[in-house]
Amino acid sequence: MPPAAHLYTNAPVTGTAEPDAIGIATALAARLAETANARDQAGGHAAQEREWIRDSGLLTLSIPVEFGGQGASWPLVYQVIRILARADSALAHVFGFHHLQLAGLHLYGNARQQRRLLTLTVEQRLFWGNALNPLDKRVAALDTDDGFVLDGIKSFSSGSVGSDWLTVSAWHAPTQTALIAALPTRQSGITVQPDWDAFGQRQTDSGNVHFAQVHLPADLVLQAPAQAATAQATVRSQIAQLIMTNLYLGIAEGAFEAARAYTSEQAKAWFASGVAEAADDPLVQHRYGQLWLLLRPAQVLADVAAQELDTVYRKGPLITAHERGLLAVAVAEAKCLAHKAGIEISSQLFELTGARSTSAKYGFDRYWRNVRVHTLHDPVDYKLRDLGRYALSGTVPEPTAYS
CATH class of the missing domain: 1.10.540.10 (Acyl-CoA dehydrogenase/oxidase, N-terminal domain)
Known part of the structure; x- marks a missing residue:
């Protein structure tokens, strides 16, 4: 421990x-x-x-x-x-x-x-891997007698490299809607391109997936084109958003612990502090207190949102639109605080650990790089807008792939 x-x-x-x-x-x-x-x-x-x-x-x-x-x-x-x-x-x-x-x-x-x-x-x-980026409509679904044929490229396909099966979305032009399906990754015509080159989250296997005349049988179509999404189906975006919340929060916790251990075991007290150990410096303690007050509320709201998601999820087809909307508020609250905690703690830790801690052997920069890349998944400002609307008028977020 x-x-x-x-x-x-x-x-x-x-x-x-x-x-x-x-x-x-x-x-x-x-x-x-x-x-x-x-x-x-x-x-x-x-x-x-x-x-x-x-x-x-x-x-x-x-x-x-x-x-x-x-x-x-x-x-x-x-x-x-x-x-x-x-x-x-x-x-x-x-x-x-x-x-x-x-x-x-x-x-x-x-x-x-x-x-x-x-x-x-x-x-x-x-x-399982993901090829369901809803903003990327380059994979086209063409009707056949027994299903569809998929052609195109899907980007930001997290976990696709090395996966066994994929969840896929494809654009159906006749209905101007997307279908959602499941396919084996190694099916003929599917090529996973391991070309993820971001400066963070470097091993998420989030490259491009190419589909070339891929047969999609009807029995693997999970949501058909033009099929109206139920309140239950729209909970998927909340599951995804809360996964991101806990990723950001885990990074924040990891960064906090890395800084705490370094301060306690290796950092040297500043000469003007009047103490022998860095951890006894009142200014260092003050700053750790500030970081703790970023981390602790984020932990609490993430756990509350997880419990609320579980309650709603277990209702299955009985989920109402309003219940789903209140869940989206809880998840947005948690995600905004986890976003802030991850960014701030992973950046400010260097002010507490000092110049020697920037050595590549520690790799402390990876906490900031990873959370900075991942927090760009969707704009946090739109979460804050949703929370502002709810605070002002009680309006819950409209279901989208991100809210």
């Missing part, structure tokens, strides 16, 4: 997997942390580390017990994401988006599709 493990006490969770999942995730995070800095500098595909995730059994965490999974609650899934993100936010991203695709099967698919694909995921230990 790290010296400051008490700072990150996990919130209460429910589900059959609780006794083991936190311990497994903690051990896995410690293993990932040993090489996280070197792998961040190298970039590329973390094939071995993804196998560690597969071997951990955590890929079945959110799958219902009736399909052979562990039946974990969403609060538990988010706690695991956050634990992994403290050590390695790129692989936590890949892990979180795997569970986002599984949630999509539940929210979009019919009972037969759910049973088939979720059972297959358990039996074959499948790792």
